[in-house]
Amino acid sequence: EPEVTQTPSHQVTQMGQEVILRCVPISNHLYFYWYRQILGQKVEFLVSFYNNEISEKSEIFDDQFSVERPDGSNFTLKIRSTKLEDSAMYFCASSDHRGGYTFGSGTRLTVV
Amino acid sequence: DQQVKQNSPSLSVQEGRISILNCDYTNSMFDYFLWYKKYPAEGPTFLISISSIKDKNEDGRFTVFLNKSAKHLSLHIVPSQPGDSAVYFCAAGDTGANSKLTFGKGITLSVRP
Numbered sequence: 401e402p403e404v405t406q407t408p409s410h411q412v413t414q415m416g417q418e419v420i421l422r423c424v425p426i427s428n429h430l431y432f433y434w435y436r437q438i439l440g441q442k443v444e445f446l447v448s449f450y451n452n453e454i455s456e457k458s459e460i461f462d463d464q465f466s467v468e469r470p471d472g473s474n475f476t477l478k479i480r481s482t483k484l485e486d487s488a489m490y491f492c493a494s495s496d497h498r499g500g501y502t503f504g505s506g507t508r509l510t511v512v
Numbered sequence: 513d514q515q516v517k518q519n520s521p522s523l524s525v526q527e528g529r530i531s532i533l534n535c536d537y538t539n540s541m542f543d544y545f546l547w548y549k550k551y552p553a554e555g556p557t558f559l560i561s562i563s564s565i566k567d568k569n570e571d572g573r574f575t576v577f578l579n580k581s582a583k584h585l586s587l588h589i590v591p592s593q594p595g596d597s598a599v600y601f602c603a604a605g606d607t608g609a610n611s612k613l614t615f616g617k618g619i620t621l622s623v624r625p
Contacts, residue, residue, distance in 0.1 A: 404555075433612070443556065443601060443615040456612055491555050501546070501613065503555035 402426040404504035406492050412510045413482055421477040421507045423492030429502075432475045433493040434467065436460070437506075443491065449475065482511045515539045516604050518616035527625050531589040535602030535616055538583065542604040546613065547576060547587045550599045559600075560587070592623045 405424040413419050425432050434446040448455040449467055464486075466478045475494075479486055492504040517536045525531045533547075543564035548556035562569040562576045562585065569576050575588045589596055599618045605611040 406555075435613075435615075442617040443603075445612040445614065448612055458612075493555075501558060503548075503557070505553070505555045508553075 402502070404492055404494055404502050406490075406504035406507050408507060409505070410508045410510070412512060415484060415511055416481055418478065418480050419482055419509060421479070421490050421492075421509070423475045423477070423504055424473050425475055425492065425494030426496075426502055427473070429494035429496050431455075431495045431497075432467075432469070433495070433501075434477045435491045435493065435503075436488040437491065438485075438488040446477075446490075479509075482509075484511050487511045514616075515542075516602055516614050516616040518602055518619050520619055521617070522620040522622070524622045524624060525592050527594055527623055528591045531587075531592045531596065531621055531623070533587040533589075533600050533602075533619050533621065535585050535587075536583055537585075537604050539604070539614070540583075541606060542614075544605050544611070545576070545578060545585050546603045546605075547574075548601040548603060548615075549596075550601060550618070556601055589621075592621075594623045594625050597621055597623050 407422045432449040435443050437443045445458050447457040447461045468476050489506040491506045493501050495501045515538050546561040547559040549559050550556045560571050560574045560576050562578050578585045599620050601618045602616040603613040605613045
């Protein structure tokens with residue numbers, strides 16, 4: 401069964417550093433998303449991406465964040481100047497034109 | 513602004529009995545609802561969905577009921593099995609492609625052998 405792959409599974413970074421979280425969506429999906437879940441809280445939408453541009457973003461997704469699809473297979477989330485409160489599980493997802501979502505297993509980001 | 517609410521943080525049921533997980537929403541624009549199951553250290557796994565034109569959708573042991581007038585949906589699992597123990601998230605969106613999902617806080621289901 402096709403799956404969304406995320407790397408790394410766990411990333412530890414120092415406050416103020418930049419991190420890049422990587423995702424390989426399902427190959428025939430056209431829509432890509434990032435969500436995050438802070439420990440003990442709900443899964444929150446960050447951004448959606450289609451046709452090489454951001455379709456929608458939440459209030460959380462400020463100038464500190466950026467997304468990119470650098471090639472035909474990868475979809476990345478860059479977090480600049482990380483803060484302690486950026487520590488969370490970050491989930492990538494992709495969907496087809498019918499909207500069927502598939503989530504990756506997540507990257508646990510720990511900012512120290 | 514909790515547009516999707518799962519008011520009970522946890523539920524414990526005996527193996528073989530029915531589990532009923534509830535979810536309420538406030539946004540009338542939502543017309544597509546999904547249930548996800550999540551194990552620790554894994555991403556949410558899709559379970560079952562329902563669009564607003566239906567009031568029931570069934571898939572094996574899982575049935576989702578939608579009451580649009582009450583803005584309420586529920587997931588029934590019968591019979592419950594110990595392997596069903598996980599966190600269950602209700603999510604809502606619209607049926608357009610590229611629709612973001614709004615999640616509830618989740619409910620932890622424990623199925624006792």
